[in-house]
Amino acid sequence: MAKNLVVIGTQWGDEGKGKIVDWLTDHAEGVVRFQGGHNAGHTLVIGQGSNQKEYKLNLVPSGIIRKNVDCFIGNGVVLDIEHLLHEIKTLENDGIEVKSRLFVSPGCPLILKHHVALDQAREAKREAKIGTTGKGIGPAYEDKVARRSLRVYDLLNPDSFKKKLLEVMDYHNFVLQHYLKQDPIDVNQQFDLSMTHAEKIKPYLADVSQKLYEANAKNKNLLFEGAQGSLLDIDHGTYPYVTSSNCVSGQAAAGAGVGPHMLHYILGITKAYTTRVGGGPFPSELDIESEGAPGNQMSTKGKEIGTVTKRKRRCGWFDAAALKRSAMINSISGLCITKLDVLDGIKKIEICVGYELDGKKIDLLPLGADQVERCKPILIEVDGWSENTFGVKSWDDLPKNAQQYLKTLEKLCEVPIHVVSTGPERDETIVLKHPFE
Ligand code: GDP
Ligand code: IMO
Numbered sequence: 001m002a003k004n005l006v007v008i009g010t011q012w013g014d015e016g017k018g019k020i021v022d023w024l025t026d027h028a029e030g031v032v033r034f035q036g037g038h039n040a041g042h043t044l045v046i047g048q049g050s051n052q053k054e055y056k057l058n059l060v061p062s063g064i065i066r067k068n069v070d071c072f073i074g075n076g077v078v079l080d081i082e083h084l085l086h087e088i089k090t091l092e093n094d095g096i097e098v099k100s101r102l103f104v105s106p107g108c109p110l111i112l113k114h115h116v117a118l119d120q121a122r123e124a125k126r127e128a129k130i131g132t133t134g135k136g137i138g139p140a141y142e143d144k145v146a147r148r149s150l151r152v153y154d155l156l157n158p159d160s161f162k163k164k165l166l167e168v169m170d171y172h173n174f175v176l177q178h179y180l181k182q183d184p185i186d187v188n189q190q191f192d193l194s195m196t197h198a199e200k201i202k203p204y205l206a207d208v209s210q211k212l213y214e215a216n217a218k219n220k221n222l223l224f225e226g227a228q229g230s231l232l233d234i235d236h237g238t239y240p241y242v243t244s245s246n247c248v249s250g251q252a253a254a255g256a257g258v259g260p261h262m263l264h265y266i267l268g269i270t271k272a273y274t275t276r277v278g279g280g281p282f283p284s285e286l287d288i289e290s291e292g293a294p295g296n297q298m299s300t301k302g303k304e305i306g307t308v309t310k311r312k313r314r315c316g317w318f319d320a321a322a323l324k325r326s327a328m329i330n331s332i333s334g335l336c337i338t339k340l341d342v343l344d345g346i347k348k349i350e351i352c353v354g355y356e357l358d359g360k361k362i363d364l365l366p367l368g369a370d371q372v373e374r375c376k377p378i379l380i381e382v383d384g385w386s387e388n389t390f391g392v393k394s395w396d397d398l399p400k401n402a403q404q405y406l407k408t409l410e411k412l413c414e415v416p417i418h419v420v421s422t423g424p425e426r427d428e429t430i431v432l433k434h435p436f437e
């Protein structure tokens with residue numbers, strides 16, 4: 001019987017989902033994106049030494065590098081076609097066949113020029129910045145929920161597309177001009193651009209639900225690739241400092257068009273410390289600027305620079321109380337702890353095990369930003385290790401203190417660790433229990 005895996009981020013994104021999805025695709029025949037858009041940045045490092053190649057993917061699923069894997073963009077993704085075409089071209093220039101292997105749901109809401117303008121103008125106006133990626137993600141999801149989105153299949157009927165576009169842009173241009181004091185977006189230009197996109201996207205369109213269902217019927221394993229992270233989830237994250245989609249595992253069903261019984265195993269990707277890009281509360285945050293300080297080591301050794309916006313990621317200690325919330329809302333089967341190697345050489349490692357909130361001690365991240373902003377971290381200290389763990393491939397080769405650190409995390413989060421990642425390359429991975437077996 002086919003086995004399907006959901007890979008999701010358990011923190012504030014950038015946990016290393018791309019690396020792990022790519023690593024796991026030797027056991028899968030299909031990879032599906034089910035939410036988010038090109039706000040995601042998933043980095044894959046393939047090969048060793050001078051043959052090493054880095055790929056940065058935003059919309060194309062991280063299965064594209066392996067020849068026999070089909071890639072799907074499900075209805076839950078908001079789609080900027082211009083960006084997708086650019087990404088496809090970049091992959092093709094690298095000699096990767098995309099056309100015969102990428103399938104896009106006609107149900108994806110489109111990201112159009114006015115979404116990007118609205119996103120950026122609102123962010124500029126906002127006092128407490130969310131720090132969005134400025135890609136139009138939020139406004140595109142708003143239109144979806146408001147039932148005024150233009151979806152991919154609308155492109156196939158130019159007359160009705162134009163009619164809907166005029167109506168929706170009339171509304172958004174009013175807001176842009178009169179409320180946000182911005183230039184309006186030219187409707188005719190947007191229409192012409194969309195019609196060129198229509199021709200180019202046509203060959204990729206497919207009924208994604210049906211294809212996934214058929215793949216399973218033929219015993220093919222599938223991987224559902226989450227974007228962002230559970231603490232950026234629109235419902236469960238540090239609202240309003242979140243993204244505009246559900247990033248939790250349950251969304252894999254709705255955003256790909258499959259039933260929940262098709263999700264067999266949930267792998268929670270978790271950094272051995274914590275990072276966050278953009279605004280919002282972060283109880284275990286550290287100073288990243290002072291040379292030699294642990295936060296600075298995470299930032300520099302971990303190369304914690306955002307893939308999409310090139311901003312420095314904020315860094316902090318591992319937050320077990322936040323992980324407990326993530327484990328709860330995702331039904332995590334096993335954790336994959338990534339970037340363990342980044343902590344090498346830190347003498348004393350701290351772990352956030354709970355918070356003091358309004359004079360009370362709690363061990364679970366509260367909902368929304370307001371309470372989290374008032375949380376003072378309760379930290380415990382454990383011994384670090386001086387040995388190098390970069391590239392270590394077996395549990396037995398890890399320093400005793402690194403093993404102990406992982407066991408402590410496992411106990412605090414109340415979820416078993418099944419995989420440990422010790423480097424960006426596929427094989428720099430320790431398997432304790434293979435998620436596909
Ligand atoms: P994603 O958004 O969750 O896919 O994560 P990103 O790709 O944005 O960020 C993770 C970064 O860490 C990428 O540059 C990866 O190449 C890198 N990476 C992944 N796993 C490891 C690891 O175990 N060790 C180290 N040193 N780097 C890693
Ligand atoms: P991956 O898939 C980290 C953050 C932004 C901002 C907030 C809202 O690479 O893990 P948006 O543009 O989505 O409206 O921005 O969410 N954000 C991410 N942070 N990793 C991501 O994706 C992110 N996608 C969005 O920085 O704080």
Ligand code: MG
Pocket residue numbers: 013014015040041042043307
């Ligand atoms: Mg990323």
